[in-house]
Each structure stands twice: as C-alpha cells, then as structure tokens.
Amino acid sequence: GNSVTQMEGPVTLSEEAFLTINCTYTATGYPSLFWYVQYPGEGLQLLLKATKADDKGSNKGFEATYRKETTSFHLEKGSVQVSDSAVYFCALSETQGGSEKLVFGKGMKLTVNP
C-alpha cells in the first residue's frame, strides 16, 4: 500500500534557524500531499497542501513543493520561532472504496529555543 517516510527527530533548533523536514512517499498515481502540525494537547491542523506535481504549498512562512520525480514533499521554513514548537506530520491522501483516507508519516517533534 501507500506509505510516507519522514524524519522523526526529535529536533531542537534555535530561534531564527532554518528548518527542513524531509518527507518522501510511495504511492500509485499522484496523491494529494499534506503537512499537518500538532501543538501540545491539541488535534491536528492543516499547515499546507499540494494536489499535483510541481505545486507549492505555503502558509505561515512554511513551504513545501510536490516533487514527482523524487516522490518528495519536504517542508521548509527560513526562520523558525518558539511558537513553531510542535509535532509535524507529512501525509498523503489515498483513495479507497470511493472515499479518501490520510496516510501519515511517524511525525517529527520540533522544539525551538529562544
């Protein structure tokens, strides 16, 4: 079946550092790709998405580009803040039985220190 592999961490960065979280996927066809973020004690929030090859998703300074040739969707941010401390999940949307479901990576915990 389809799968997502991502950096698991944990990762600790200083404020204003550059962030990259690698994510690669295995899938039949070209699924939609997502990055979700989970803050402590909360559910998941959609950070950004891309629905086709070469699409770039962006939100709150985060960016990720759907690369078909390398089956990747790496998340980047040029300057992280303390408030970015959270767990980040890469996911793809899989069609099954006329419906969709999300297949997630293991998640990566990011801590940003002032």
Added chain:
Amino acid sequence: KAGVTQTPRYLIKTRGQQVTLSCSPISGHRSVSWYQQTPGQGLQFLFEYFSETQRNKGNFPGRFSGRQFSNSRSEMNVSTLELGDSALYLCASSLFYREGDEQYFGPGTRLTVT
C-alpha cells in the same frame, strides 16, 4: 463557525470494558473520519462515514465500530478493551471528502485502559 468537538476529552477504562466516543463535526460537514494515534504506531485510519454510511474502513479488529447519525454526528465504540487500545482518538470532518479536500481535526479523546 464552531470547530470539530469531541467528548469526552479524557477517559479511563478497565480492560474488558467497552467505551463510546462522540464527535460533532463542523456544521454542514457530512464526512467524519476517525484516527487512532499511539506512540508506537503513529496515526492510523479507523473508518470514514458519509451521510450515515461507512465508506471506508482501516485494518482494525471488529471490536472497533462506529456509526453516523442523520445530523452527521458520529460515535465510535470499542468493545472488550485491551491495554493496547490506550491512545488518542482523533475525529476529523470534511464537507464531502473528495481528493485533495481538507479535513478539520478535533482535539481528540485520550483513552487510557488500565
């Protein structure tokens, strides 16, 4: 617009008991999905309902079941609880949940089985 709500937020049960979790989707959303989150297995899809019909089911034993009501509210039930069922159970809603559609997650119900 109110977000996805889940009740209860925390629950402690004993092995062998059964439990029912509730999810109220965003108003107007007709699709509700359930996910289990554990440290070992990560986020795993349980099932998805649309207009009171289960459209999709993950690889979980029959002890895990769910349903959706005419107002789109959903419940999931776990019978004969096992220690391994301890997890955060997340509910997500979407308007129709088609390819690429965003899902909105609730804060989750933390189930502890002792």
